Amino acid sequence: AQSVTQLGSHVSVSEGALVLLRCNYSSSVPPYLFWYVQYPNQGLQLLLKYTSAATLVKGINGFEAEFKKSETSFHLTKPSAHMSDAAEYFCAVTKFGNEKLTFGTGTRLTIIP
């Protein structure tokens, strides 16, 4: 079975500071990994995904994530936080041939002015 763990249900950073949201996965086969963002009262929007190509993945809004097999991690980063980044972020995992995503419990990001 596959699973993801998101460390920290709430993260606060100052505007302009580094954003780091952690995601560790468990999978017996090469995973496909995703980060989604949910703004208040909206559905989920894909930020970026890893599907076995380049290990450093760049997404929308200046976010990126690095797949590290040795650490079973797929942490999300952004060099400089913006007020508009305040949202909830979800990490998800699947594998080739499995249509279903398994989601983490989410991390709510707050930006301090």
Add this chain to the structure above:
Amino acid sequence: DVKVTQSSRYLVKRTGEKVFLECVQDMDHENMFWYRQDPGLGLRLIYFSYDVKMKEKGDIPEGYSVSREKKERFSLILESASTNQTSMYLCASSVYLNRDSNYEQYFGPGTRLTVT
């Protein structure tokens, strides 16, 4: 642009009522999904459909059923609503994973259901 729409943004129902949540996608996707989102629990899969009239149980199917009579439409049914089904319900759609390695699920805006 892929568009997934859900019939209601907010819904209030009474205990014991039969509730229908409708989802429509306009991208000819084969797969459709219903998730439930609760604080601290993330998204949990209720049901999944990989073709018309085909369905598969997810992680929490109890108390729910689904219907997919047309490719673009996937309905979630609460046969007898209970207060513990108060939640945010999200619909999603996708192509087959092995048809397109550029896989992602596209989500609707959600329906916030309150059962009183």
